[in-house]
Amino acid sequence: MKTTPRVVVWFALCLALVPPLAGCASAVDASKAYSRGAINSGMIVPADSIRIHEYLNHCEQRFPEPTDQPVGLDVRLGNPSIPTIGGEVWIQIGMQAGRDGAEGRTPMNLALVLDVSGSMADPQKMPYLKQSLSVFLQELRPEDRVGIVAYNDDAVLLRPVDLVGSGPWIHSIVDRLEPGGSTNLYAGLMMGLGEVDRTFDIRRNNRVILLTDGIANVGVTDPDRIAASALAYSQRGINVSTIGLGLDMNDALLGTLARQGHGAYHFVDSAQEMDKVFRQEVEGLLEKVASEVHVSIEAYPGASLRMITGLDDAPPAQGAEVVLQDMGAGESQVVLARLQTQAAPRGNQTLARVTLRYFDVFAQTPREAVLEVQAEFGGASSYDPLMDIEVRRNVTIVRSAKALRTIDGLWQQGLYEQAWQEAANMERELREVAAMAGDAQLIDDADLFRRYQLTLASALGYDPAAKDPSHQLEGPSATPRWGNDLPPEPALPSVEVR
Numbered sequence: 001m002k003t004t005p006r007v008v009v010w011f012a013l014c015l016a017l018v019p020p021l022a023g024c025a026s027a028v029d030a031s032k033a034y035s036r037g038a039i040n041s042g043m044i045v046p047a048d049s050i051r052i053h054e055y056l057n058h059c060e061q062r063f064p065e066p067t068d069q070p071v072g073l074d075v076r077l078g079n080p081s082i083p084t085i086g087g088e089v090w091i092q093i094g095m096q097a098g099r100d101g102a103e104g105r106t107p108m109n110l111a112l113v114l115d116v117s118g119s120m121a122d123p124q125k126m127p128y129l130k131q132s133l134s135v136f137l138q139e140l141r142p143e144d145r146v147g148i149v150a151y152n153d154d155a156v157l158l159r160p161v162d163l164v165g166s167g168p169w170i171h172s173i174v175d176r177l178e179p180g181g182s183t184n185l186y187a188g189l190m191m192g193l194g195e196v197d198r199t200f201d202i203r204r205n206n207r208v209i210l211l212t213d214g215i216a217n218v219g220v221t222d223p224d225r226i227a228a229s230a231l232a233y234s235q236r237g238i239n240v241s242t243i244g245l246g247l248d249m250n251d252a253l254l255g256t257l258a259r260q261g262h263g264a265y266h267f268v269d270s271a272q273e274m275d276k277v278f279r280q281e282v283e284g285l286l287e288k289v290a291s292e293v294h295v296s297i298e299a300y301p302g303a304s305l306r307m308i309t310g311l312d313d314a315p316p317a318q319g320a321e322v323v324l325q326d327m328g329a330g331e332s333q334v335v336l337a338r339l340q341t342q343a344a345p346r347g348n349q350t351l352a353r354v355t356l357r358y359f360d361v362f363a364q365t366p367r368e369a370v371l372e373v374q375a376e377f378g379g380a381s382s383y384d385p386l387m388d389i390e391v392r393r394n395v396t397i398v399r400s401a402k403a404l405r406t407i408d409g410l411w412q413q414g415l416y417e418q419a420w421q422e423a424a425n426m427e428r429e430l431r432e433v434a435a436m437a438g439d440a441q442l443i444d445d446a447d448l449f450r451r452y453q454l455t456l457a458s459a460l461g462y463d464p465a466a467k468d469p470s471h472q473l474e475g476p477s478a479t480p481r482w483g484n485d486l487p488p489e490p491a492l493p494s495v496e497v498r
Helices: 032-038 053-056 126-137 168-175 185-198 223-234 251-260 271-280 282-284 389-412 415-437 438-456
Strands: 005-008 071-077 088-099 107-117 145-153 157-165 205-212 239-245 265-269 288-299 305-306 319-323 332-341 349-361 365-377
Touching: 005 157, 032 053, 032 251, 032 265, 032 389, 032 438, 053 389, 071 288, 071 349, 071 389, 088 288, 088 349, 088 389, 107 126, 107 157, 107 185, 107 282, 126 168, 126 205, 126 239, 126 271, 145 185, 157 168, 157 185, 185 205, 185 223, 205 251, 205 282, 223 251, 239 251, 239 319, 251 265, 265 271, 271 282, 271 349, 288 305, 288 332, 305 319, 305 349, 332 349, 332 389, 389 438, 415 438
Parallel strands: 005 319, 107 145, 107 205, 205 239, 239 265
Antiparallel strands: 071 088, 088 332, 145 157, 288 319, 288 349, 305 332, 349 365
């Protein structure tokens, strides 16, 4: 049997006309919000904080809601009609987790671990922590069990794990929080994990949620040691989710804790993001639907795999398996892959096989779906590999993330005008695609790149003029999920991607 290399990603052939639903973003999506916060603060976004797969999966998707499986698989081609001379083919692989019913969520056994150190006194931190908790606590149910740990110089158990009940006691504790002292993150995290371990209940969702800027400066401060100690609890079935507050947070530590703890990792840079994480997407934060999520892409003869989002190096040409994030209720994930096809005679051809594998958390059983990607050879010579609006939209989001990396590299070299031009070009592309897709998210991203140009221009002492002509692109051939509201005019080897 043919084997394909395996790609481990820290991050469907369904062409039926299913009414689309907007999916929540991925559980790990801090990169996008962090970069936005940095730009709005007049900072240069560090290239190493831009994780392409994570950045893309911060954005809303509109994959069909699964009807008979916990996770649905959806594939779209950038253009399903390929010229006989061959060419570039974009494949969008989307996964959508089902939502819980009104009474479907598993009761919680939860510890909230809250950073109340002096570094949290910043106006962007403690107020967001309190507001975030206020929104989040409204989603808890009387039968949930919750404990609260606060830490600065040391950790304090403000309330042992107990039933939420009517909930006033939780709000009272949160309202009294005041920042001060050093940051003993290790002590706080270990106390929170210990509380959940003490009250561990296999019938409940056993979880710790850490809200912090992640800057440990007393006690155990080594990130590797902190992560290793937390891993022992994660291996016993306690999930860890992290919420970063403030631009000087320890991004690497919070990301590691969430990944190894099979939890979420978000960054809160604004009231809008706070609402997104703690109200719109709280279902996914609290309830896991699928673990051990894998998608394999096997290129058939005549096609070769050239790119996967989040993988900086070229993937194995014959295909790869992508190991994705665990998925919570209502969450989506998307992977973009690019194939290169050889010349072929007219007619329908199978380009690749897509296989989704995951462990169904509720049924406690593995599941698999195998589908094939097909295209029609014989398209026009003026071939546009991104004719589909939805695929073009997501490719543009990936390009914008890569542009942020490029800008940082140019800035570090003192090439300020080139950095400015990169931001200006990206702004125009985002506005063009936003107009086609009818997508307010891309308009916001374009505005962000305009704000970035002001920061970049400050190094030049003037704001360069950019007057590239705009161009109009054709619409999609597939049924669009974006743009409907526009006005008329085998054992597989592994590679880690972020």
